[in-house]
Structure formats: structure tokens, C-alpha cells
Amino acid sequence: MTLHLPHTADSSTVRPRFQRAGGIAALVAAATFVFGIAMFATTMSDYTDPDSTPAEAVDFLVDHQGSLLAWYLGIYIVFGTALVPMALALHERLRSAASLMVPSATVFGFVWVGLMFATGMISNIGIEVVADLAETDAQQATAVWSSIDAVTDGLGGGNELVGGIWVLLVSLVALRTNVLPRSLNILGIVSAVAGVATVIPAFEVIEMVFGLGLIVWFVWVGIALLRSEAPATVDRSMA
Numbered sequence: 001m002t003l004h005l006p007h008t009a010d011s012s013t014v015r016p017r018f019q020r021a022g023g024i025a026a027l028v029a030a031a032t033f034v035f036g037i038a039m040f041a042t043t044m045s046d047y048t049d050p051d052s053t054p055a056e057a058v059d060f061l062v063d064h065q066g067s068l069l070a071w072y073l074g075i076y077i078v079f080g081t082a083l084v085p086m087a088l089a090l091h092e093r094l095r096s097a098a099s100l101m102v103p104s105a106t107v108f109g110f111v112w113v114g115l116m117f118a119t120g121m122i123s124n125i126g127i128e129v130v131a132d133l134a135e136t137d138a139q140q141a142t143a144v145w146s147s148i149d150a151v152t153d154g155l156g157g158g159n160e161l162v163g164g165i166w167v168l169l170v171s172l173v174a175l176r177t178n179v180l181p182r183s184l185n186i187l188g189i190v191s192a193v194a195g196v197a198t199v200i201p202a203f204e205v206i207e208m209v210f211g212l213g214l215i216v217w218f219v220w221v222g223i224a225l226l227r228s229e230a231p232a233t234v235d236r237s238m239a
Contacts, residue, residue: 022089023225028082030218036075076120105169164195
């Protein structure tokens with residue numbers, strides 16, 4: 001099966017409506033990051049406290065099901081949905097570079113989408129299952145939630161490897177081709193490196209660098225795509 005992605009013959013034929021859709025999606029993605037970090041630092045502070053025990057997490061879950069469902073829906077499902085048009089718009093914007101990095105970046109973008117949906121759906125179903133189980137067997141509920149938490153951390157909650165690779169590839173191509181502002185691309189590279197580094201447990205603390213950097217990056221990319229300006233210079237010699 002062949003994956004057919006939107007394309008243009010050259011940079012001057014980038015479709016404004018398609019780019020604007022990607023720009024709006026990028027702003028939505030930024031909003032989900034702001035929402036997620038705000039909830040993390042306020043409503044979810046007891047739940048996200050690294051010193052909290054699994055039993056305390058289950059107690060919080062039972063008492064705050066609605067808040068948790070909304071949080072996971074926003075940071076995973078809504079975010080994953082926004083990534084689709086954004087990744088496609090960036091693919092179209094970068095495609096004329098004729099570089100293997102462009103389709104590779106788009107693939108990583110789609111993989112990130114899949115991981116976000118998987119994480120969000122497992123978390124939301126898990127909340128309901130654990131809340132029901134907690135009424136009859138608190139110990140079993142704690143064990144089940146610990147397992148779910150480990151799975152979702154592995155898929156997308158515990159590190160930012162896949163997202164970091166996508167942002168890194170997009171930024172590197174855009175830096176070479178000048179299809180996005182140079183400062184934006186440098187910000188993307190720095191944020192992406194921080195995201196990739198979170199795959200190392202000792203570096204998980206820099207996950208916030210990735211998150212905060214990506215808020216600015218998403219907003220900036222969104223503005224650039226909404227303007228729908230054709231790239232000024234394209235280096236077609238990239239390998």
C-alpha cells in the first residue's frame with residue numbers, strides 16, 4: 001500500500017487554504033500544551049506529585065474522574081487530532097526541498113499522532129475501569145492503575161522521543177530551505193533536542209523545556225502557516 005501525501009510542484013504553488021488549516025491546527029496544539037501544563041501545576045498537582053503513591057493516585061482518580069478525563073482528552077486526543085493537519089501542511093510547505101528528511105519527518109509526525117490517540121484512549125478507559133474497581137477492591141485497583149500508568153508512560157507520557165524527532169527533522173529542513181523563519185527553526189532544534197533527551201531517565205526533568213519550547217514553536221509555526229507565504233529560497237540539492 002502506497003501512502004499518498006499532499007504535494008505541490010514547487011514552493012510557489014503552496015495552497016493557502018491548506019496552509020491556513022495547518023496554521024489553525026498548530027495554534028490548537030499550542031493551546032492543548034498550555035491547558036495541559038496549567039492543569040498539571042494546579043488541579044493535578046497532587047496527582048502528578050512524584051512523591052505520591054499509587055494508592056494516593058487511585059484515590060485522586062476516584063474523586064476527580066471528570067478532571068482527569070478532561071485532562072487526558074485535551075493533552076492527547078485533541079492534541080493528536082490537531083497534529084494531523086499541521087503535519088500535512090508542514091509536509092506540503094517543505095516538500096519542494098526534495099529531501100528524504102521531509103517524508104521521514106511526516107512519518108514521525110503521524111507516528112506521534114498514533115501514540116497520542118493510543119495513550120489518550122487507554123488512559124480514559126483505564127480511569128473508568130479503575131474507578132469502578134476501587135469500589136470493591138482497592139488493592140486490585142491500585143495494581144491495575146500502576147500497570148496502565150506504566151503503559152501510557154511508555155507510549156507517550158514518559159518521554160518525548162517521537163515528537164522531538166519530528167520537530168527536529170522539520171526544523172532542520174526548514175533551516176536549510178528558509179521556508180520558515182531562521183529563529184523559529186533554531187527554537188525548534190533546541191526544543192527537539194530537549195525532547196529527544198527525555199528518553200534517558202536521568203534527563204526527564206528537561207521535559208518541561210520541551211513543553212514550554214513547543215508552545216512557542218506551535219504558535220510561531222501557526223502564524224507562519226496562516227500567512228501562507230511561499231518560501232523565498234529553496235535548496236533542492238538536499239540529500
